[in-house]
Amino acid sequence: MEYRRLGKTELQTSLLGFGGYHLLEIPVKEASYLLNTYLDAGGGYIETAASYGLGESERKIGASVSKRRDEFVLVSKVNPRDKETAASTIDQSLINLKTDHLDVLLLHGVENPDVLKRALQDDGSYAAALEAKKAGKVRHIGISMHGKPTSLLEAIKTGKFEVIMSTINYYDRCNFPEIEDELLPLAASTDTGVILMKPLADGFLYKNPETAFMYAFSRPISVVVAGINNREMLKKDLELAENYKPPGQEKIDAIFTDAPELGEYVCRQCEKCSCVRGIDIQEVFASEAYFDRQMMRGSVGDTAYYALSERLKFWFAQKQDGYDRYAKLNPNADTCDETCEGPCRAMCPYNIDIKYKMRLAGYKLGQKKIY
Numbered sequence: 093m094e095y096r097r098l099g100k101t102e103l104q105t106s107l108l109g110f111g112g113y114h115l116l117e118i119p120v121k122e123a124s125y126l127l128n129t130y131l132d133a134g135g136g137y138i139e140t141a142a143s144y145g146l147g148e149s150e151r152k153i154g155a156s157v158s159k160r161r162d163e164f165v166l167v168s169k170v171n172p173r174d175k176e177t178a179a180s181t182i183d184q185s186l187i188n189l190k191t192d193h194l195d196v197l198l199l200h201g202v203e204n205p206d207v208l209k210r211a212l213q214d215d216g217s218y219a220a221a222l223e224a225k226k227a228g229k230v231r232h233i234g235i236s237m238h239g240k241p242t243s244l245l246e247a248i249k250t251g252k253f254e255v256i257m258s259t260i261n262y263y264d265r266c267n268f269p270e271i272e273d274e275l276l277p278l279a280a281s282t283d284t285g286v287i288l289m290k291p292l293a294d295g296f297l298y299k300n301p302e303t304a305f306m307y308a309f310s311r312p313i314s315v316v317v318a319g320i321n322n323r324e325m326l327k328k329d330l331e332l333a334e335n336y337k338p339p340g341q342e343k344i345d346a347i348f349t350d351a352p353e354l355g356e357y358v359c360r361q362c363e364k365c366s367c368v369r370g371i372d373i374q375e376v377f378a379s380e381a382y383f384d385r386q387m388m389r390g391s392v393g394d395t396a397y398y399a400l401s402e403r404l405k406f407w408f409a410q411k412q413d414g415y416d417r418y419a420k421l422n423p424n425a426d427t428c429d430e431t432c433e434g435p436c437r438a439m440c441p442y443n444i445d446i447k448y449k450m451r452l453a454g455y456k457l458g459q460k461k462i463y
């Protein structure tokens with residue numbers, strides 16, 4: 093399996109990383125089988141968090157592969173924002189994992205700049221991470237968040253973090269384009285290591301793992317972390333990593349044309365349409381993307397996707413960001429009504445029914461009742 097350098101940490105990480113959250117769902121014996129099979133196959137990155145099952149994921153990893161500690165990069169995460177609790181959490185992680193050090197500790201789920209600010213205070217969790225690093229308990233310090241990458245952009249600019257972990261997949265490329273347009277270039281220019289999480293968009297892309305992993309592997313990242321909890325999934329993910337060949341741009345472009353999850357609803361933010369009444373169409377749909385990741389589509393359609401989208405639409409919710417972005421628009425979606433013949437639709441390479449979507453976005457973002 094391909095190995096890539098994790099930015100300035102100089103660690104080498106295997107292309108496929110083993111995410112430990114879903115180990116909570118299986119007995120330790122099966123967890124041990126999966127983790128050891130992954131290492132036997134050449135995998136070299138295992139990740140967990142103190143908060144996963146109150147240490148249960150860490151304990152399963154410790155019980156399963158601590159004797160092979162020098163064969164993999166070990167990453168765990170800390171949630172508390174205050175120094176004292178964070179320090180004891182780090183110590184407990186080491187006990188759970190049966191090791192004397194983490195290769196990378198991530199300040200986890202730093203979802204907005206206020207949380208980052210708290211973590212960076214003198215009595216915040218960053219200070220605990222720094223002390224752990226000085227004591228040799230932690231080799232490198234990183235930070236993670238989901239969705240819109242505001243905190244990660246700020247975190248890199250502080251110069252305090254060697255690694256970031258971000259949501260990256262072809263579905264959320266359309267919802268949070270700043271991840272690939274701003275965050276990844278900034279990470280590259282500062283030699284910050286990038287860990288990719290959620291290659292399947294929390295399972296939303298479950299019908300197309302080949303495409304989803306191909307897209308994830310092709311990003312300028314070091315490791316793609318996939319949650320694994322059964323043998324079939326492990327076998328498939330390993331195959332995809334082992335057989336990965338960089339795709340051409342044509343193949344990547346085709347994903348955005350053909351992917352069924354995007355269909356004729358999700359705005360790809362391509363800037364190719366315009367409105368005869370002056371509505372900034374792309375900005376309305378970008379607000380909708382923040383609101384619910386463009387998941388509520390006004391009809392049930394495929395029931396499996398409907399059920400999934402109902403579960404995932406407000407996952408790591410950034411609804412307020414959607415409202416705030418939309419509130420700045422004048423004119424907004426209300427200016428689009430039945431009297432317009434909808435010349436915008438012919439401009440959209442993805443055949444999105446812009447008038448219909450505009451109405452739906454207006455309901456969501458104007459906080460009106462849909463049904």
Ligand code: SF4
Binds near residue numbers: 370427428446447
């Ligand atoms: S249908 Fe709506 S968005 Fe499209 S041109 Fe007409 S007013 Fe603008």
Ligand code: SF4
Binds near residue numbers: 362364374441442444
């Ligand atoms: S042309 Fe279609 S995909 Fe592109 S910005 Fe307009 S609505 Fe979105």
